[in-house]
Amino acid sequence: HKSNLPPSPPSLPFIGNLHQVGLVSQQSLNALSRKHGPLMLLHLGLVPTIIVSSPEVAEEVMRKQDDVFASRPSTKAWNLLLYGSRNVGFAPYGKYWKQAKRLYITHLLGPMKVKSFDQMREVEVLAAVEKIQHAHKCSNPIDLSEVFSSYTLDIICRIVSKNFSKKHLLRELIEEGTPLFSEFNFEDYFPILQCLDIFTGFNSKVNKMFNQWDELLDEVIQQHINGPVDGEKDEHLVDMLLTLQANNSGGFELTKDHVKAILIELFAGGSHTTFITIEWAMAELVHNQKAMKKLQQEIRQIGHVQHILTNKDIKEMPYLTSVIKETLRLHPPAPLLVPRESMHDTNVKGYDIPKGTKVLINAWSINRDPNYWENPDEFSPERFMGNNNMDFWGNNFEFIPFGAGKRLCPGINFAQSNIELILANILYHFDWELPRGEVSLDMSEAAGLSARRAQNLRLIPR
Numbered sequence: 065h066k067s068n069l070p071p072s073p074p075s076l077p078f079i080g081n082l083h084q085v086g087l088v089s090q091q092s093l094n095a096l097s098r099k100h101g102p103l104m105l106l107h108l109g110l111v112p113t114i115i116v117s118s119p120e121v122a123e124e125v126m127r128k129q130d131d132v133f134a135s136r137p138s139t140k141a142w143n144l145l146l147y148g149s150r151n152v153g154f155a156p157y158g159k160y161w162k163q164a165k166r167l168y169i170t171h172l173l174g175p176m177k178v179k180s181f182d183q184m185r186e187v188e189v190l191a192a193v194e195k196i197q198h199a200h201k202c203s204n205p206i207d208l209s210e211v212f213s214s215y216t217l218d219i220i221c222r223i224v225s226k227n228f229s230k231k232h233l234l235r236e237l238i239e240e241g242t243p244l245f246s247e248f249n250f251e252d253y254f255p256i257l258q259c260l261d262i263f264t265g266f267n268s269k270v271n272k273m274f275n276q277w278d279e280l281l282d283e284v285i286q287q288h289i290n291g292p293v294d295g296e297k298d299e300h301l302v303d304m305l306l307t308l309q310a311n312n313s314g315g316f317e318l319t320k321d322h323v324k325a326i327l328i329e330l331f332a333g334g335s336h337t338t339f340i341t342i343e344w345a346m347a348e349l350v351h352n353q354k355a356m357k358k359l360q361q362e363i364r365q366i367g368h369v370q371h372i373l374t375n376k377d378i379k380e381m382p383y384l385t386s387v388i389k390e391t392l393r394l395h396p397p398a399p400l401l402v403p404r405e406s407m408h409d410t411n412v413k414g415y416d417i418p419k420g421t422k423v424l425i426n427a428w429s430i431n432r433d434p435n436y437w438e439n440p441d442e443f444s445p446e447r448f449m450g451n452n453n454m455d456f457w458g459n460n461f462e463f464i465p466f467g468a469g470k471r472l473c474p475g476i477n478f479a480q481s482n483i484e485l486i487l488a489n490i491l492y493h494f495d496w497e498l499p500r501g502e503v504s505l506d507m508s509e510a511a512g513l514s515a516r517r518a519q520n521l522r523l524i525p526r
């Protein structure tokens with residue numbers, strides 16, 4: 065039987081199709097898929113990779129054949145930085161992944177747990193509003209990217225660990241580490257060329273970062289092992305993980321390395337994606353004043369509030385939720401989701417997919433599929449209003465910013481609460497305009513695995 069592989073663009077010897085995957089890869093892959101179809105096979109160096117670019121094929125891979133495609137490929141950076149991929153997101157499919165994922169859903173970020181963070185979220189929102197009020201008094205433009213990035217990091221620090229003193233280092237590690245996950249590393253594409261690392265210096269860069277993380281996490285863990293001080297009684301996520309580790313009570317073996325890998329995942333995964341979303345939402349609103357006014361109307365209906373709008377105040381705000389959905393449709397922070405890998409030979413839509421094939425799902429392209437979305441490139445939160453009951457949970461394959469199926473993001477509730485509360489407050493308290501002399505906002509995307517804005521967002525609060 066001759067195998068019937070998916071269509072491929074012409075490739076070069078050795079490097080395959082690597083030269084066709086540009087820096088903003090979701091966009092170059094989108095252009096390639098227009099020519100070669102929603103299921104295409106690329107040869108990225110020596111690694112066969114299928115690219116999924118339509119809701120139908122995504123549904124086949126993430127729902128009908130979720131069992132086959134539920135694993136992750138192994139990459140050098142993930143292994144080096146995350147204790148051999150011992151976090152949840154990069155763990156191969158298997159017993160550890162299943163148990164640890166359940167831990168996220170039921171304990172670490174379950175709905176009750178996220179609700180229990182309400183008060184500390186409000187404290188962090190108040191701090192952000194006060195920072196802006198200060199700039200407001202001086203009529204200076206404010207770097208909102210900086211405000212949002214501190215807000216998301218402060219929240220995650222507060223719930224993970226007490227008295228977090230090394231926020232600066234943590235922030236540096238997250239900012240430097242995020243591109244590393246997507247940076248071109250020869251060994252991932254050409255495993256036979258390991259010696260090239262002498263020239264690229266990739267390993268030593270990652271090792272240095274690993275050592276910094278490891279030291280930081282040892283300190284965090286030790287502080288919690290030493291026990292509560294000053295009658296501190298809050299249970300932090302580190303405490304939960306350490307208890308599970310000590311009592312072996314999660315029903316599976318959780319070593320110190322597993323705990324550390326999950327902590328890195330919480331710090332980095334829990335802040336960066338959320339920050340990117342808030343930044344894009346605000347940029348789109350400034351760019352689309354009609355939507356901005358409509359959202360402010362919804363939010364300001366609440367009348368006078370003492371300090372800030374609380375989680376309770378923003379419960380019934382459908383336009384706010386629609387604005388966030390529309391932001392995530394156009395700007396999914398993980399535009400190619402997180403790569404998957406086929407666990408055995410299979411067939412998708414008539415094409416043979418061998419075991420061990422890497423799978424990239426182009427959510428960026430799917431969320432803008434013109435067969436499903438009218439004026440797909442236009443920012444229009446109205447499309448999520450009325451009868452549209454599309455949610456974040458991967459039930460509609462034309463809208464998958466958090467992925468779908470077994471590997472669906474477990475941070476949805478947490479992210480949504482954090483995004484909604486800050487947006488509601490900065491739009492309740494302030495009107496926003498571009499700094500003097502600027503007539504429009506640059507809306508381009510930066511290169512890399514996480515689609516951040518290319519430029520920091522600087523605006524004037526009024």
Ligand code: HEM
Pocket residue numbers: 152153154165168173329330333334335337338341396397398401402403465466467468469470471472473474475476478479
């Ligand atoms: C706007 C915010 C966020 C977005 C857009 C996002 C997006 C994603 C995506 C696309 C995936 C891969 C899904 C797949 O393979 O099908 C994922 C997985 C994951 N996310 Fe998120 N995420 C966000 C926030 C968070 C937060 C706040 C946390 C934790 C604190 C988190 C933790 C994880 C974990 C642990 C996984 C791995 C799940 C697995 O492999 O089974 N995410 N996320």
